Amino acid sequence: MSNALDNSMLTLITFIPLAGAVLLMFFPRRDRDIRVFALVVSLLDFVLSLHLPVHFQRAQTGFQYEINQLWISNPNIHYHMGVDGVSMWLVVLTTFLTPLCVLISWKSIHERVKEFFILLLVLQTALIGVFVALDLFLFYFVWEATLIPMALLIGIYGHGRRVYAAVKFFLYTMVASMFMLAAILWLYAKTGTFDFVSIQGAIHNGQVENFSGAALWLFLGFFIAFAVKVPVFPFHTWLPDAHVEAPTAGSVLLAGVLLKMGTYGMLRFNLGLFPEQSRSNASWIMVLALIGIVYGALVAMVQPNMKKLIAYSSISHLGFVVLGIFSFTQAGLDGATYVMLAHGVSTGALFMLAGILYERRHTYEIAEFGGLATPMPVYATFFLFIVLASVGLPLLNGFIGEFLVLSGAFRDRAVYGIVGATGVIWSACYLLWMYQRVFFGKIKHDVNLSLPDLSGRERAALWPAAVVALVMGVAPLLWLNAIDPAVQTALAPFAQLASKMVGR
Amino acid sequence: MNGTNDLAQAIPRAADYIRILPEIVLAIFGMIVMVLDPLMDERSSQKILGALALVGSLAALIATLFQSQYAGLGFWNMVRVDSFSVFFHFLVAAVTTVVILTSYEYMAVQGIRAGEYYALVLFGALGMSLMSSAVELVLIFIALEISSIATYILAGFRRRAAISSESSVKYFLLGSFATAFFLYGVALMFGATGSTSITVIGDALRSGQIPMLAYVGVALMFVGLGFKVAAAPFHVWTPDVYEGAPAPVVGFMSTAPKAAAFAVLLRVMFEADAPGRVWLIWVVAALSMTLGNVGALVQDNVKRLLAYSSIAHAGYLLVAFAALPNNGIPAAMFYLASYAAMNVGAFAVISHISGQGERYVTLEDYEGLGRRRPLLAAMLTIFLLSLIGIPITGGFFAKFYVFSAALQANLVGLVIIGVLNSAVASYYYLRLIVVMYMREAREDVPLPRIPLGLGAALAISLAATIYLGVLPGRVLDYAARTAAEWAH
Numbered sequence: 001m002s003n004a005l006d007n008s009m010l011t012l013i014t015f016i017p018l019a020g021a022v023l024l025m026f027f028p029r030r031d032r033d034i035r036v037f038a039l040v041v042s043l044l045d046f047v048l049s050l051h052l053p054v055h056f057q058r059a060q061t062g063f064q065y066e067i068n069q070l071w072i073s074n075p076n077i078h079y080h081m082g083v084d085g086v087s088m089w090l091v092v093l094t095t096f097l098t099p100l101c102v103l104i105s106w107k108s109i110h111e112r113v114k115e116f117f118i119l120l121l122v123l124q125t126a127l128i129g130v131f132v133a134l135d136l137f138l139f140y141f142v143w144e145a146t147l148i149p150m151a152l153l154i155g156i157y158g159h160g161r162r163v164y165a166a167v168k169f170f171l172y173t174m175v176a177s178m179f180m181l182a183a184i185l186w187l188y189a190k191t192g193t194f195d196f197v198s199i200q201g202a203i204h205n206g207q208v209e210n211f212s213g214a215a216l217w218l219f220l221g222f223f224i225a226f227a228v229k230v231p232v233f234p235f236h237t238w239l240p241d242a243h244v245e246a247p248t249a250g251s252v253l254l255a256g257v258l259l260k261m262g263t264y265g266m267l268r269f270n271l272g273l274f275p276e277q278s279r280s281n282a283s284w285i286m287v288l289a290l291i292g293i294v295y296g297a298l299v300a301m302v303q304p305n306m307k308k309l310i311a312y313s314s315i316s317h318l319g320f321v322v323l324g325i326f327s328f329t330q331a332g333l334d335g336a337t338y339v340m341l342a343h344g345v346s347t348g349a350l351f352m353l354a355g356i357l358y359e360r361r362h363t364y365e366i367a368e369f370g371g372l373a374t375p376m377p378v379y380a381t382f383f384l385f386i387v388l389a390s391v392g393l394p395l396l397n398g399f400i401g402e403f404l405v406l407s408g409a410f411r412d413r414a415v416y417g418i419v420g421a422t423g424v425i426w427s428a429c430y431l432l433w434m435y436q437r438v439f440f441g442k443i444k445h446d447v448n449l450s451l452p453d454l455s456g457r458e459r460a461a462l463w464p465a466a467v468v469a470l471v472m473g474v475a476p477l478l479w480l481n482a483i484d485p486a487v488q489t490a491l492a493p494f495a496q497l498a499s500k501m502v503g504r
Numbered sequence: 505m506n507g508t509n510d511l512a513q514a515i516p517r518a519a520d521y522i523r524i525l526p527e528i529v530l531a532i533f534g535m536i537v538m539v540l541d542p543l544m545d546e547r548s549s550q551k552i553l554g555a556l557a558l559v560g561s562l563a564a565l566i567a568t569l570f571q572s573q574y575a576g577l578g579f580w581n582m583v584r585v586d587s588f589s590v591f592f593h594f595l596v597a598a599v600t601t602v603v604i605l606t607s608y609e610y611m612a613v614q615g616i617r618a619g620e621y622y623a624l625v626l627f628g629a630l631g632m633s634l635m636s637s638a639v640e641l642v643l644i645f646i647a648l649e650i651s652s653i654a655t656y657i658l659a660g661f662r663r664r665a666a667i668s669s670e671s672s673v674k675y676f677l678l679g680s681f682a683t684a685f686f687l688y689g690v691a692l693m694f695g696a697t698g699s700t701s702i703t704v705i706g707d708a709l710r711s712g713q714i715p716m717l718a719y720v721g722v723a724l725m726f727v728g729l730g731f732k733v734a735a736a737p738f739h740v741w742t743p744d745v746y747e748g749a750p751a752p753v754v755g756f757m758s759t760a761p762k763a764a765a766f767a768v769l770l771r772v773m774f775e776a777d778a779p780g781r782v783w784l785i786w787v788v789a790a791l792s793m794t795l796g797n798v799g800a801l802v803q804d805n806v807k808r809l810l811a812y813s814s815i816a817h818a819g820y821l822l823v824a825f826a827a828l829p830n831n832g833i834p835a836a837m838f839y840l841a842s843y844a845a846m847n848v849g850a851f852a853v854i855s856h857i858s859g860q861g862e863r864y865v866t867l868e869d870y871e872g873l874g875r876r877r878p879l880l881a882a883m884l885t886i887f888l889l890s891l892i893g894i895p896i897t898g899g900f901f902a903k904f905y906v907f908s909a910a911l912q913a914n915l916v917g918l919v920i921i922g923v924l925n926s927a928v929a930s931y932y933y934l935r936l937i938v939v940m941y942m943r944e945a946r947e948d949v950p951l952p953r954i955p956l957g958l959g960a961a962l963a964i965s966l967a968a969t970i971y972l973g974v975l976p977g978r979v980l981d982y983a984a985r986t987a988a989e990w991a992h
Contacts, residue, residue: 073977074984075904112875141895148889155942163942170934175927182923185904189911 009051010065010081013091014128016045017098021121024114031113035106038117042099042124049095052088058481061489063134063197064088071138076193080135085486086267086337087131089479090260093344094131096468097256098124101249103461104352108248108359109157116157120249123149127257131264136184137194140177143225143265146258147173150250158245165238165245172238176228183221186214187273200272204493219277222269223285229262230318232285233292243311244364248355251307255314256348260340263321267336267490271325275493282326286409289326290419292319297426301433306357306364309434310350313390316423317343323420324405328494332408333487334480339401341479342472346389346398349465353383356458360451366434371443376453380439382462387435389469391428397472516579523578523585523637526567526593527630533560534626541619549619554608554957557622561600561629568593581701582640588986591837592636592767596760599844600629602964603756606852608957610752613860614662621661625756628654632764639775641690641700644768648686648732651761652679659749659757665861671748678741679731686728692721706776714779722778726788729772732765734758734811735818736792743799746811751858751865754807755851758814759844766821766840774829775990785826786918792819793925800932804867806854809932810847813891816929817843823915823922824906829990831909834983838905841979842898842972846890849965853884856958857951864949870936872945880954881940883962888933890969893926898972905980 020041027034057064063082071079083091101120109116126149129142147170155166184194190208191199202208228235239259243251271278296316303309317339324336356379358364373380385396392398402424410417443449454462472479521528537553537560544552572590577583604625611618631651638644656679660672694700696717697708709718731738746754773781796816803809821843824836857873857880858865874881890897893904903926910919954962972979 072975074980075908115878144894148894152941155938163938166942167934167938171931174930178923178927182919185908185911185919189908 006055006065007067009048010067010083010132013045013049013052013095014081014125014132016048017041017121017128018125021118021125024118024121027114029114031110034114034117035102038121039099039102041121042095042102045124046092046095046099049092052083053092053482056085056088056482058085058485061485066134068134068195071135075137075188077137078135078195079138080195081132081138082134083132084489085482085484086490087264087486088482089337089341090131090257090264091128093260093341094124094127094257096464097252097344097348100348100352100461100464101252103457104252104355105247105249106457108355112156116153119149119153120253123153123253127253127261130261134196135194136187136196136199139196140181140184143177143180143261144174146261150254150258153250154242154246157247157250159247160245161241162245165241168238169242172235173225173228176235177225179221180225183218186218186221196268196272203273215274215277216281219270219274219281222265222273223281226262226265226270227288229265230259230322231262231315232288232322233295233315233319234288236292236296236315239315240308240311243314243351244305244307248351248358251351251355252348255310255351256344259314259318260321260344263318263325263336263340266322267325267333271328271490271494278326279328279494282328285326286323286412286416289319289322290416292316293323293420293423294426297423297430301426301430304366306354306366306434306438307351308364309366309430310347310354313350313427313430314343314347316427317347317390320402320405320420320423323409323416324401327405327408327412327416328491329408329411330484330487330491331404331411333490334483335401335404335406335408337401337483337487338472338476338479339398339405342389342397342401342469345465345468345472346386349382349386349462349469350390352461352465353379353386356454361447366437368445369438369448370441370445371439372448372451373439374443375449375451378454378459382454382466383439384435385466386469387431389473391431392424395470395473397469399473400476519574519576520578522571522574523576523583524634525571526564526597527634529564529567530560530626530630530633533557533563534623534630536560537626538620538623541623544619546617549617550608550612553619553622554604554611557626558601558604560626561597561604564629564633565594565597565601568597577639581703582643583634583637584639585637586986586989587982588767588770588837588989589637591841591983591986592763593633595763595841595844596629596632596636598964598968599756599760599763599848600625602848602852602961603752603760605957605961605964606755606848606855607752609955610750610855610858613952614750614862615860616661616663616750621658624654624658628658628756629760632760635764636767639702639771641693641702641705644771645683645687645690648683648728648765648768651764652683652732655753655757655761658753659745661753662748662750662862665748667748668750669748671745674741675745675749682728682731682738684728685724685731689721689724689726689728692717692724696721702771702776709777709779718778719780722772722780723784725772726769726784729765729769730788733762733769733818733821734792734815735788735822736795736815737788739792739795739815739818742815743803743808743811746814747805747807751807751851751855751862754810755848755855758810758851759847762814762818763840763844766836769825770833770836773825774833782826782915785822786915789819789822789826790918790921792816792822793922794819797925797928797932800929803932806865806867806870806936809867809936810850810854813929813932814847816925817847817891819925820903820906820922823910823918826915826918827906827909827913830984830987831905831912833987833990834980835902835905835909837983837986838972838976838980839902842890842902842969845898845965845968845972846887849962849969850884850887850891852958852961852965853880853887856880856954857949859950867936867939869946869949870939871943872940874941875945877951880951883966885937885940886966886969888937890973892930892933896970896973898969898976900973901976901980902972905976 066082300312634647662668800812890899
C-alpha cells in the first residue's frame, strides 16, 4: 500500500459520510433513493475502514496512519489524526454499525427522510472524528459536534417525550464538557500546544509549570466530561430518557458508539495525561463503577419497558469498562476495550431487535408481549442469541471482555472482582427473565398472534451483528493482538510509577 | 492646538482629509439621501434611496481600504489612522452594509417612509467610525453624540407603534444621562492630567503618581461607555429598547455602536493606561455575564431574549479588558467582529419573520420553522450556535481568545464565571432551536420568500461567521498588530 494512501486514509474514512450528507442535501425528495444512497455511502465507508486493521502494524506501538498538518497558527491547532489498537477498532465499530442503522431505519423513518439520513451521516463523521483526533482542540470540536446531530435525531424522530429527552441529553453533556474545555485551555496556556503527544511528553518530563497544583483539577475536568458520557453512576439519569425516546438508529449509535466516547476518553486522556492522578483517584472511581454495575442491573430488573431495561443494562455493562480501565492491569484494560466493542455489537443488536418489535406493535412494554416465539420463530432465535451474547455466555463476545475485566479487577483488589462478578449474574437474571416474559408462555394479546416474522431487510441487519458476536467470542485474538500493544503503551507510566513508589 | 497663531498650521492639509475620508464619504451620501428624500414619492424613495445608501456604505468600505495606506495623525493630532481604527472602520461599514440590505425588505413591509431612515443609518455610521479613530476625548464625545442621536431617532422609527416611541424616549433620556457622565469624566481627566489627548494622558499617567481625580474620571467615563455597550449595572434600558425598536435597527444598535464604544473603551483603558482597570472591569464583567444570561432564561420574546444575550456578550467582551494588553486587545477586537457577524445575521432573520407591525416576535412564532423554511432555520441555527460558542463558528474562537487571554493574566475566577455562564447561556439559545425543529409547524405565521437584499445580508453574515470559525488566524493577526503598535 502506498504511503500517501495510508496518510489520507483516516481523513477519507472520517469525511466520506459528511461528503455523503452534503450530497444528500441536493437530492430530490425521493425517499427510496435517499435510503439507498445512505446505505451505499455507509457501506463504502465500512469497506474503507477495513483497510485499517488489515494493514495495521500489530507489533508497533504508538499511533499509525498519522496525519499532522497545521490548521490554524494562532492558537496553535493542528489537524492531527492517528489511531492505535484501541481507537482503530472503535472506528471500525462505528462504520460497522452505521449501515445497520440505515437498514433498520428503512421503514420506521417515513417522514423527513432526507434530514434523518443527513443527520445520521453527519453524526458518523463526528463519531469517527472523536476516535481519531489527536489534537485536543480537534478532539473537543468533534466531541461537541456529536451532540447536535444526536440531539436532533432524538428530538425530531423520537417518541412521546422526545423534546425533553433531547434537551436533557444536550445540556447534561454540554455542561460537563465545559469543564473539559477549561482543562484543555489551561493545558494550552501552559504548554502552547494542543497536540496530545506533545502535551503528554511535556507533562511526563515535568515541563509544565504549576502542574502539580492543578493536576487534580485537570484530571477531574476531563473525568467529569467522560463520566457523564459513559455514564458513570450518579451522572446516568440522562441515559434512560434519551434511549427510550430516541429512534432505533439513534439508540443503536448512542449505546453502540456514543457511550464509548466516554470510556475511550478516560483511557486515552485521563490515563494518558494524568497517570498519577488516575492512580490516586482510582479507588473511588472503581467504587462508582461497581455501584453502576450493581445498581444498573437491579434497576434493569424491575423495568416494565424493554428499551429502558436495555438502557439500564448499558449502565451496568459500561461499569465493567470503567472498572477495567481503572484496575491498571493488562488484563483489565484489554478486557475494558473488548467489552466496549462487544457491548457495541450486542447492545446495538438488542436495540435493533427492540425497534423491530416497536415497528410492529408501537410499544416497548414487556407486559404487552408474551409467547412471541410462536408467531416469530426467527426473531426469537436472533433475540436469544444476542441476549446470550450480552449475558456473557462463553464462546460469545460478552464473555471474553467481562472475564478479562474481572480477572484484572481481582488482581487489583479481590473485593472489586467479587462484587463485579455478581454483575454477570444479575445481567443473566434480568435479560433472561425479560426473554422469558416476551417469548414464552401463552399469547395474552390477540394482536400478537399475527405478528409477521423478520423481513429480508431486517435479517440483513441482524445477521452481521450475530456473526460478529460469535466470531468475537471464538477468536478474540483477532482483536486483542492489536489492542495489546496499545494497552501496554497506556500502562507504561504506571509500571514506572509503581517502580518509583517501590524505590522510595 | 497651540498653532492657532500660525495661519499656515491652522489650515488642514490634504493628508488630514484622507484621515477622515470614510467619514466624509458617509456624510456626503447621508446628505444626498436626505436632500433627495422630499423630492421623491414614497414608493420610489424606498428603492432608490436604499440603493444610494448601500453605495454610500460600500464607498466608505473602499475609502477605509484606501485610507489604510495612510496611517498617521491628522487634524492637529485629533484623529489617528492606525490598524486599530481601520479595523473598526471596516467593521462599522460592513455592519452598515448588511443592515441596509436587511432594511430594504423590512421597510417596505412595515410601510415606513424610508428616506431619512437610510440617512440616519449613514450618519450613525459616521459617528461610530469617528469614535474609533479619534484620539482626543472631546472629539470622541462629539462622535459619540453623533452616533447616539442617530440611533435615538432610529429606535423610534416604527412611528405607528407606541412601544417604538417608548423605546426611543427611554433610550434618549437614559442615553443623554450617560453621555453626560462621560463628559464629566472627560472634564475630571483634564483636571487630573491637563490634557484631553489620549496619548498625552497616557504619558502623564505612566510618568508619575496617579492623582485621585484620574480614578474618578476613569470611573465616570466608564459609566458613560458602559451604558452604550449595555454592561451591567447600566443595562436596564436594553430589553425595552430592543423590544420596541425596529428589528434591523436592533441588529445595527447591538453591533456597530457597541463596537465603537468598545473601541473608545480600548483606547481609554489600554492606550491611556487607565488606572484601576482590572478590578473595575472584573466586577462589571462578572455582573453583566450573570445578569444577562439569567435574565435571558425567562424571555419569550425573541428580541428581548437577544437583548439579554447582548448584555451577557458585553460581559464576555469585558473579560478581555481585564487581561493584559497584548492578549486582551486582539481578543476583544476579534470578539467584536464575530459578535457583529452573528448578531446582525440573527436579527436579519428576525426582521424577516417579524412581519408587518412586528407581530411575530415570540418564541411560539418560530415553531416548526425548521420544517417550513429549512434554509432560514438552518442559518438562524448557525448564528445561535455561534452565540453559544460551538466550534467552527466565530463565536467559539471569540470566547476562546477572550478566556485564554484572561487565563494568561491569571484571572482564573473570572474565567470560571464565564465558562459557567456560557453553559447557562446554551439553554436559552437551544430553546429557540428546539422550538424551530421539534414543534409542529404553525401555518398562521406568514413566511414570504427571501428577497434578494436579505439573502445577500444573510449570506454575508453567514460567510463571516463561518470564516471566523474556520480560519480565525488572519483577523486575529491583524488585531494583534494593534497591540504591538500600542506597546510602550
